Amino acid sequence: xxxxxxxxxxxxxxxxxxxxxxxxxxxxxxxxxxxxxxxxxxxxxxxxxxxxxxxxxxxxxxxxxxxxxxxxxxxxxxxxxxxxxxxxxxxxxxxxxxxxxxxxxxxxxxxxxxxxxxxxxxxxxxxxxxxxxxxxxxxxxxxxxxxxxxxxxxxxxxxxxxxxxxxxxxxxxxxxxxxxxxxxxxxxxxxxxxxxxxxxxxxxxxxxxxxxxxxxxxxxxxxxxxxxxxxxxxxxxxxxx
Amino acid sequence: xxxxxxxxxxxxxxxxxxxxxxxxxxxxxxxxxxxxxxxxxxxxxxxxxxxxxxxxxxxxxxxxxxxxxxxxxxxxxxxxxxxxxxxxxxxxxxxxxxxxxxxxxxxxxxxxxxxxxxxxxxxxxxxxxxxxxxxxxxxxxxxxxxxxxxxxxxxxxxxxxxxxxxxxxxxxxxxxxxxxxxxxxxxxxxxxxxxxxxxxxxxxxxxxxxxxxxxxxxxxxxxxxxxxxxxxxxxxxxxxxxxxxxxxxxxxxxx
Numbered sequence: 001x002x003x004x005x006x007x008x009x010x011x012x013x014x015x016x017x018x019x020x021x022x023x024x025x026x027x028x029x030x031x032x033x034x035x036x037x038x039x040x041x042x043x044x045x046x047x048x049x050x051x052x053x054x055x056x057x058x059x060x061x062x063x064x065x066x067x068x069x070x071x072x073x074x075x076x077x078x079x080x081x082x083x084x085x086x087x088x089x090x091x092x093x094x095x096x097x098x099x100x101x102x103x104x105x106x107x108x109x110x111x112x113x114x115x116x117x118x119x120x121x122x123x124x125x126x127x128x129x130x131x132x133x134x135x136x137x138x139x140x141x142x143x144x145x146x147x148x149x150x151x152x153x154x155x156x157x158x159x160x161x162x163x164x165x166x167x168x169x170x171x172x173x174x175x176x177x178x179x180x181x182x183x184x185x186x187x188x189x190x191x192x193x194x195x196x197x198x199x200x201x202x203x204x205x206x207x208x209x210x211x212x213x214x215x216x217x218x219x220x221x222x223x224x225x226x227x228x229x230x231x232x233x234x235x236x237x238x239x240x241x
Numbered sequence: 242x243x244x245x246x247x248x249x250x251x252x253x254x255x256x257x258x259x260x261x262x263x264x265x266x267x268x269x270x271x272x273x274x275x276x277x278x279x280x281x282x283x284x285x286x287x288x289x290x291x292x293x294x295x296x297x298x299x300x301x302x303x304x305x306x307x308x309x310x311x312x313x314x315x316x317x318x319x320x321x322x323x324x325x326x327x328x329x330x331x332x333x334x335x336x337x338x339x340x341x342x343x344x345x346x347x348x349x350x351x352x353x354x355x356x357x358x359x360x361x362x363x364x365x366x367x368x369x370x371x372x373x374x375x376x377x378x379x380x381x382x383x384x385x386x387x388x389x390x391x392x393x394x395x396x397x398x399x400x401x402x403x404x405x406x407x408x409x410x411x412x413x414x415x416x417x418x419x420x421x422x423x424x425x426x427x428x429x430x431x432x433x434x435x436x437x438x439x440x441x442x443x444x445x446x447x448x449x450x451x452x453x454x455x456x457x458x459x460x461x462x463x464x465x466x467x468x469x470x471x472x473x474x475x476x477x478x479x480x481x482x483x484x485x486x487x488x489x490x491x492x493x494x495x496x
Contacts, residue, residue, distance in 0.1 A: 014495070048496070051318070051319050053315065053318050053495070053496045054495045054496070055493055055495060070492075072321050072322060072323045072324070074321075075319065075320060075321040076321040078319075080319045082315070082319075086311075086315065086316075087313070087316060088252055088310065088312065088313045089309075090252050090255045090256065091252065099248055100316075102244060103244055103245070103317075103320060103322065104320060
């Protein structure tokens with residue numbers, strides 16, 4: 001399978017605090033990769049580096065084999081759903097969608113599945129500042145999928161979504177994966193990661209603890225559930241020390 | 242770039258702060274012109290007022306807006322747009338909105354009541370002053386992370402240029418009173434965009450005769466074509482240089 005995003009010896013520190021300590025990995029098409037790890041393990045920083053929002057100190061990020069640090073064109077192939085979507089206050093939902101379309105100016109068929117699923121079109125006149133956290137997440141999700149990107153990066157997608165909306169999002173993720181897209185998801189909800197992902201990356205202190213397929217992880221630990229497999233994998237790790 | 246500017250202008254128009262600023266400027270210029278039949282006096286009064294208010298509002302408003310639109314910037318950075326275009330779009334959007342407020346509030350009344358060489362100088366230097374303080378606001382905003390510190394820095398900048406700088410110049414003059422400082426004074430003036438604007442306007446008014454020998458030298462320098470070109474060029478530097486450094490900082494900034 002073709003590598004879509006490659007990460008080579010990525011290092012980043014904020015002041016004295018080192019957040020990413022040499023990350024090396026590659027993400028291939030048709031995969032759903034769950035990036036797991038405790039708080040402050042560098043998940044969001046990793047994602048933001050891929051998006052060019054955080055500028056790495058060292059190392060390279062490749063999109064289909066080309067280094068992309070400092071460039072911006074590759075971002076048209078990425079859909080990003082932030083942890084907490086924040087948008088201009090005075091803007092209405094409809095205006096926000098129209099503005100992003102206007103700025104990107106792409107002549108591709110728009111993917112409005114989520115827009116319809118979440119019935120956002122009927123809320124086009126609502127200003128962003130009046131929206132609840134859940135609705136904001138729906139807007140972010142719809143925006144991320146809208147331009148049919150090759151890569152989807154979802155940062156804690158189901159936090160704040162109601163169960164129905166979260167289910168719809170899960171279905172959408174699986175659907176996009178079947179089309180051969182790459183989906184990167186960070187999450188703290190293990191049952192969800194268990195359902196949708198086929199690879200698990202576990203980060204601790206800015207380093208990859210392991211990056212395996214879900215099957216392999218389950219086989220190695222002899223567990224059927226990701227949560228148990230993960231606990232077992234981590235405790236064995238500790239015992240081996 | 243222009244599209245981003247367009248959306249920022251749309252957003253600013255919907256907020257009331259800038260409209261209030263426009264009305265304030267309009268009220269000041271109209272009352273001054275109405276109250277006094279002597280147009281020249283009116284121009285001097287307007288100069289005094291706008292040299293304080295215009296830099297203050299420009300720098301504080303641009304800083305506040307910059308930080309309030311932080312989410313918007315984050316959203317844009319995740320889209321396929323270069324960082325340069327994002328920042329320039331923001332500058333054009335904010336700069337043109339504050340400029341339009343100045344044009345409506347000051348330029349229009351001045352053109353109606355006192356359309357003369359002095360009036361034109363006043364309008365031009367006011368516009369350049371607005372832009373240079375918006376540019377300075379970008380410079381400080383790209384270097385700070387939080388809003389409170391950003392606005393504090395903006396206020397300090399205004400305080401320095403509008404008040405402290407003249408005090409420092411006086412101190413300098415006093416300390417080196419034994420030396421011929423006239424040429425140095427011209428150089429010092431270039432270090433403050435407000436002074437550049439003020440001197441340019443006052444020299445159009447023939448009251449420089451009251452400013453003694455230095456005034457005469459100013460008259461000779463800034464009154465000449467080369468002097469006007471020099472001060473305009475310096476004002477453009479005050480717009481371009483902070484923006485250039487802001488751009489450099491923004492390209493390396495983590496969001």
